[in-house]
Amino acid sequence: MAEPTHNVIIGNGSAGNGAAITLRERDPDSRITIITMGSLPFYNRYDLPRVFRGCDDWREILVHPLAYYDDNRITLRRNSRVTDVDGRSRSITFAHNEVMHYDQLLVCAGGRGYLPEELSDYYGLMHGFHSFEAAITTRRALPEGGTVVMLGGDMIGLDLARTLIDVGYRVALLANEYTFWPHRIDADERGGFIAALEHMGIEVVDGMRPVAVEEGAAGTPARRVVFDDGGSLDGDVVMPFYGLVPTAEFMLRSGVDIERGLLVDPQLHTTDPHIWAAGDVCQIWSAADNEYRFYYGWTNVRQMGEVAARNVTGTNEPFEGVDDERLHIGKDGHILSPFWEH
Amino acid sequence: MAEQRESTDIQFAVIGSAGDGTIAAGDILKRAMAGLGYKVIAFDIYPAEIRGFGKCISRVRVTTEQAYSLKRHSDVLVSLDDSYAIPHVGEVCDFGAVIYEASPIARQPEGGHITAHIRPTQLPYGLNQREISERATNAARSRNIVVLGYLAGLYDIDPQAFRDVIADKFRSKAAIVTTSNTAAFDAAYEVGKTVFKLDQGSLGEPVHAREGETATMMTGNGAIVRGCMDAGLDTFFGYPITPATTILERLAAELPKHGGRVLQTEDEISAISATIGAGYTGARAATATSGPGLALMAEMLGLGVMGEIPSVVFVSQRGGPSTGLPTKTEQSDLNIAVFGGAGDAQRIVLAPTNVDGCYRTAGKAFEMAEKYQTPVVVLLDLYLSNRYETVVPPAKNPFAPSMNKGLDAWRGEGAYQRYQKTDDHVSPRAVPGDEGGMHTVTGLEHSEFGKPSDLPENHMAMSAKRHEKLKAALTHPDFTICKRFGDEGPVDVGILGWGSTFGEILEAMFAAQAAGIRCSAMKVVMLSPLPEQQIVSFMDDCGAVLVPELNYEGQLANLISGALGRPVTRLNRVTGAPMQVEEILAEIRRLAQAKAA
Numbered sequence: 001m002a003e004p005t006h007n008v009i010i011g012n013g014s015a016g017n018g019a020a021i022t023l024r025e026r027d028p029d030s031r032i033t034i035i036t037m038g039s040l041p042f043y044n045r046y047d048l049p050r051v052f053r054g055c056d057d058w059r060e061i062l063v064h065p066l067a068y069y070d071d072n073r074i075t076l077r078r079n080s081r082v083t084d085v086d087g088r089s090r091s092i093t094f095a096h097n098e099v100m101h102y103d104q105l106l107v108c109a110g111g112r113g114y115l116p117e118e119l120s121d122y123y124g125l126m127h128g129f130h131s132f133e134a135a136i137t138t139r140r141a142l143p144e145g146g147t148v149v150m151l152g153g154d155m156i157g158l159d160l161a162r163t164l165i166d167v168g169y170r171v172a173l174l175a176n177e178y179t180f181w182p183h184r185i186d187a188d189e190r191g192g193f194i195a196a197l198e199h200m201g202i203e204v205v206d207g208m209r210p211v212a213v214e215e216g217a218a219g220t221p222a223r224r225v226v227f228d229d230g231g232s233l234d235g236d237v238v239m240p241f242y243g244l245v246p247t248a249e250f251m252l253r254s255g256v257d258i259e260r261g262l263l264v265d266p267q268l269h270t271t272d273p274h275i276w277a278a279g280d281v282c283q284i285w286s287a288a289d290n291e292y293r294f295y296y297g298w299t300n301v302r303q304m305g306e307v308a309a310r311n312v313t314g315t316n317e318p319f320e321g322v323d324d325e326r327l328h329i330g331k332d333g334h335i336l337s338p339f340w341e342h
Numbered sequence: 343m344a345e346q347r348e349s350t351d352i353q354f355a356v357i358g359s360a361g362d363g364t365i366a367a368g369d370i371l372k373r374a375m376a377g378l379g380y381k382v383i384a385f386d387i388y389p390a391e392i393r394g395f396g397k398c399i400s401r402v403r404v405t406t407e408q409a410y411s412l413k414r415h416s417d418v419l420v421s422l423d424d425s426y427a428i429p430h431v432g433e434v435c436d437f438g439a440v441i442y443e444a445s446p447i448a449r450q451p452e453g454g455h456i457t458a459h460i461r462p463t464q465l466p467y468g469l470n471q472r473e474i475s476e477r478a479t480n481a482a483r484s485r486n487i488v489v490l491g492y493l494a495g496l497y498d499i500d501p502q503a504f505r506d507v508i509a510d511k512f513r514s515k516a517a518i519v520t521t522s523n524t525a526a527f528d529a530a531y532e533v534g535k536t537v538f539k540l541d542q543g544s545l546g547e548p549v550h551a552r553e554g555e556t557a558t559m560m561t562g563n564g565a566i567v568r569g570c571m572d573a574g575l576d577t578f579f580g581y582p583i584t585p586a587t588t589i590l591e592r593l594a595a596e597l598p599k600h601g602g603r604v605l606q607t608e609d610e611i612s613a614i615s616a617t618i619g620a621g622y623t624g625a626r627a628a629t630a631t632s633g634p635g636l637a638l639m640a641e642m643l644g645l646g647v648m649g650e651i652p653s654v655v656f657v658s659q660r661g662g663p664s665t666g667l668p669t670k671t672e673q674s675d676l677n678i679a680v681f682g683g684a685g686d687a688q689r690i691v692l693a694p695t696n697v698d699g700c701y702r703t704a705g706k707a708f709e710m711a712e713k714y715q716t717p718v719v720v721l722l723d724l725y726l727s728n729r730y731e732t733v734v735p736p737a738k739n740p741f742a743p744s745m746n747k748g749l750d751a752w753r754g755e756g757a758y759q760r761y762q763k764t765d766d767h768v769s770p771r772a773v774p775g776d777e778g779g780m781h782t783v784t785g786l787e788h789s790e791f792g793k794p795s796d797l798p799e800n801h802m803a804m805s806a807k808r809h810e811k812l813k814a815a816l817t818h819p820d821f822t823i824c825k826r827f828g829d830e831g832p833v834d835v836g837i838l839g840w841g842s843t844f845g846e847i848l849e850a851m852f853a854a855q856a857a858g859i860r861c862s863a864m865k866v867v868m869l870s871p872l873p874e875q876q877i878v879s880f881m882d883d884c885g886a887v888l889v890p891e892l893n894y895e896g897q898l899a900n901l902i903s904g905a906l907g908r909p910v911t912r913l914n915r916v917t918g919a920p921m922q923v924e925e926i927l928a929e930i931r932r933l934a935q936a937k938a939a
C-alpha cells in the first residue's frame with residue numbers, strides 16, 4: 001500500500017489550524033502534522049487578556065478540546081522548533097536534530113513582536129504578551145494596582161491596555177508610529193485617537209523616544225524607561241508593542257522567495273511547487289496595489305489557512321482578504337477596531 | 343496553578359539505557375523523597391544480561407498516604423534515552439509531564455525524538471541535559487543528576503534532601519565526584535525552578551513518622567536480611583541466582599560482623615544440605631534461591647520434613663518453568679513450595695505481601711522452623727524482592743531468640759526418643775553435644791527412637807504427627823497468617839490474594855469501594871498449612887470470590903478450590919510484569935455487575 005501523503009504545517013496558530021481541518025475534510029486519508037515551537041495546544045491568543053482577569057489555566061482558553069487532535073487524526077508536535085527547510089529533499093530539520101519528510105508543506109509560522117535595534121539589549125528587562133506563558137509571567141511580575149509602561153502600543157497592546165485598566169492597573173503608553181499598528185492613521189486623525197486613548201484611561205506620553213530600560217532603584221518600581229533627552233518613566237513592567245514581523249528565518253535555505261515574509265501568489269503558493277504559506281508569515285501579491293502585502297487580523301489569517309489548504313488539495317482559488325483597516329471612535333469616546341471584534 | 347496540594351501521589355519513571363545512570367537517578371530520587379518523610383514504593387527494571395546495554399527503568403511512587411503498589415500510569419516520565427523511553431510515553435497520565443533531552447547531538451530519523459510521541463494531553467518539558475551537565479562538570483556523565491535537579495526545581499522539592507543523598511552515594515569516591523554532581527544538580531535545579539510550569543503545583547507536606555520512629559527505604563530482599571539478622575541467624579548457605587542473590591550478597595557483608603557465617607556453596611543441593619545440617623546442630627540456618635534452585639532442593643527438603651529438622655528457605659520467584667524468565671516476576675512456585683518433593687512432605691510456607699511483611703516473616707520463619715521442627719519456605723518474587731518501600735523498623739526486636747523444645751522437655755523414661763509422640767506432636771529435640779541425647783536421624787520412616795521402621799501403624803502415626811504438629815503454626819504468636827481488609831460483613835466481591843500481588847489487589851479494592859462496590863480482600867500469608875477456617879468464613883461473606891495471581895495455572899485458586907471445594911473466579915497473568923490494578927478492578931466490576939444482574 002502506498003504511503004499516505006504527508007501534509008506538514010509549520011505553525012499552530014489560526015492559519016495552521018484552519019488549514020489542518022480543511023485538509024482533513026478534503027483529504028481524509030492524508031497524514032497531517034502540525035508543528036509548533038510552543039508547548040501548548042492551540043489556544044486563543046485573543047483571549048490572552050483574560051490572564052489579567054485571573055485566568056490561570058491554559059485549558060480555559062483552548063480552542064478545541066484535547067481529543068480534537070485524535071478525533072481528526074492530526075499529529076501535534078510541540079516544543080519542536082524548525083531550524084531548516086530543504087525544498088529539494090522536501091525535508092524539515094528541527095532544533096532537536098530530527099529530520100522529517102513532507103510531501104506538501106504549509107508554512108503558517110506567524111510573526112513575532114518587533115523590537116527596534118536600539119532596545120534589543122534591554123529585551124531581558126522587558127515583559128512579553130506573545131504567549132500564555134509570557135502573559136502569566138508578566139502578571140506575576142505586576143503588583144496589585146501596578147503600572148505597565150507600554151512602548152509603542154499597537155492594537156495588540158491597546159487591547160491588553162483596555163483590560164489592564166478595567167482590572168485596576170495603570171497603563172502609561174509611550175506613543176509613536178506603531179501605536180495603532182496595523183491600522184494606517186492619517187496624520188490629521190492622530191490627535192483625536194490619542195485623545196480617545198486618554199479618555200479610555202491610558203496615560204499617554206507622546207513624542208518621547210525610549211533608549212534604555214533599567215532596573216528601578218531600591219524603593220522605586222522595578223523598571224525605569226530612559227528617554228533620549230535624559231528623562232525617564234517608572235513602571236513595574238515594561239512591555240514592547242511595535243507590531244509583528246514575520247517568522248521566516250528558518251526558510252532562508254528552503255529555496256522560496258522571501259522579502260520580509262514568504263512571498264506568495266494570490267493562491268498562497270510560494271515559488272516552490274510543494275510549499276504554500278498562510279497567515280502573518282506571508283506577503284501576498286496584490287495586483288491592485290502592485291506589490292506584495294500583508295493582511296493582518298484574525299478573519300484574514302484563518303481564511304488564508306483554509307484557502308491554502310484547499311489549494312494544496314487541488315483547487316486554485318485566490319485569497320480575498322478583508323481590507324478593513326479603519327479605526328473608529330465609538331459613542332462612548334473609546335476607540336473601536338475590527339481587529340478587536342472576535 | 344501553583345497551589346500547595348493537600349495530599350501527594352506522584353509516580354516518576356526514569357528511563358534510559360544501561361550506562362546512563364538511570365537506576366542511580368531513581369535511587370537518589372527515592373532516598374531523597376523518603377528522607378523528606380514521604381512514603382515511597384519503587385521498582386527498577388534492568389536488562390536480563392549481566393553486562394552490556396539495554397533498557398533500564400526506575401519507577402518511584404511518592405505518596406503522603408499509604409500506597410500499596412506502583413501505578414500503571416506515571417505522572418512524570420524522564421527520558422535519558424529516547425529510544426527506550428518512547429514506547430513508554432503512553433504510560434504517562436493525562437497532564438503528566440514528559441522530560442527529555444532538548445538538544446540531542448546525534449541526528450534523529452523521523453519519529454526518533456520523543457516529541458514525536460507526546461500526546462496533546464501530556465506536558466512536554468525539553469531540558470538541555472547534556473549541556474547543563476557539561477557546563478557544570480565538563481562531562482555529559484551527570485545527565486542523570488541534572489534531571490534530578492530539574493525535577494526538584496520543577497516540583498519545588500527541598501534540594502538539600504537530594505544533595506545529602508548525592509553526598510552519601512558518592513562518599514566512597516573522590517570528593518570531586520560529589521562536588522561536580524552537586525554542581526550539576528544545582529545548575530539544573532535553577533532551571534527547573536524558573537521554567538514555566540504547565541500544570542502541577544508543589545507536593546503536599548509529607549507525613550512524618552511518629553516521634554521516636556525513623557522511616558527507611560528497604561527492598562524486600564533487604565528486609566529479609568534485616569529480619570534474619572534480628573532473628574539471630576547463625577549460618578547462611580547460598581548459591582547465587584536472580585532475584586535472590588542480593589540476600590546472599592548482603593548477608594555476606596553483614597552476618598560475619600555479628601559473629602555469623604556465610605558460605606557460598608557449589609550449588610543449590612549443597613546449600614540446602616548444609617542448611618539442614620546446620621539446623622540439625624541447633625543453629626538458626628537459612629538459604630535463599632529462586633524456582634530453579636528450589637526444584638533442586640526438593641529432595642533435601644523431604645529429608646528436613648522426615649528428620650523434623652528446622653531450616654528456612656527464602657525463594658524469590660521469577661518466570662518459569664526451567665530457566666524461564668530470570669529477570670521477570672511471577673508467582674508460579676507456589677505448587678513446588680507447598681507440594682514439591684517426594685511423599686506427604688508438608689512444611690510451612692509463608693508469603694509476605696510487602697516489604698514490611700518480608701521483615702516480619704523472615705524473623706518469624708526461624709521461630710516457626712524451630713518451634714514446629716520443620717523446613718519453612720518463605721516465598722517472595724522478583725517484584726517484591728527488588729521493590730523499595732519506606733518502612734519503620736520496630737523499636738524493639740520482635741523475634742524470640744530461641745523456640746527450641748530442647749532436651750529439658752524430655753519426660754520419658756529410659757533411652758531418649760527423638761520422635762516421641764506428644765500432645766502437641768512436637769518432640770523434644772536434642773542437638774549434638776546434649777548429654778543423653780544421642781539418637782538416629784534418617785530419611786527412612788522411623789520409630790520414636792529414630793530407628794528405621796516400615797510398620798504400617800508406625801507410618802500412619804508418624805505421618806499424622808508430622809502433619810498435626812504444623813496446625814499449631816496457624817496460631818503462632820504475634821504473626822498474621824491471613825487478614826481481611828475492606829468492607830465488613832456480606833460483600834458483592836471478595837478478593838483472595840497472596841504475595842506481592844496483594845498490593846495491587848488492595849488498590850483495586852479501594853478503587854472499587856470508591857465506585858460504590860461492596861468488597862473486601864483477604865491476604866493469605868500462610869499458604870501451608872492453609873488457614874481454611876478463616877478463608878471459608880471470608881468466602882461465606884462474598885457473593886463472588888476473585889483470585890488474581892501471576893501464574894498461568896491459578897495455583898492459589900487450585901489450592902483453595904481443591905482444599906475447600908469452593909468455586910472461585912481466576913485472574914491469571916504471566917506477562918513478567920506485576921498485575922495491573924486496572925485489570926483487577928475491571929474484574930471486580932464485572933463480578934459485581936454479574937451479581938447485580
Ligand SMILES: Cc1cc2nc3c(=O)[nH]c(=O)nc-3n(C[C@H](O)[C@H](O)[C@H](O)COP(=O)(O)OP(=O)(O)OC[C@H]3O[C@@H](n4cnc5c(N)ncnc54)[C@H](O)[C@@H]3O)c2cc1C
Nearest residue numbers: 011012013014015036037081082109110279280297298339
Ligand atoms: C498576544 C496577541 C494578541 C493578538 N490579538 C489579536 C486581536 O485581538 N485581533 C487580531 O485580529 N489579531 C490579533 N493578534 C494577531 C493575530 O494573533 C495574528 O494575526 C494571528 O495569530 C496570526 O496567526 P498565524 O497562524 O499566522 O500565526 P501565529 O498565531 O503567530 O502562530 C505561529 C505559529 O508558528 C509556530 N512557529 C513559528 N516559527 C516556528 C518554527 N521555526 N518552528 C516551529 N514552529 C514555529 C509558532 O510556534 C506558532 O504556533 C494578536 C497576536 C498576539 C501575539
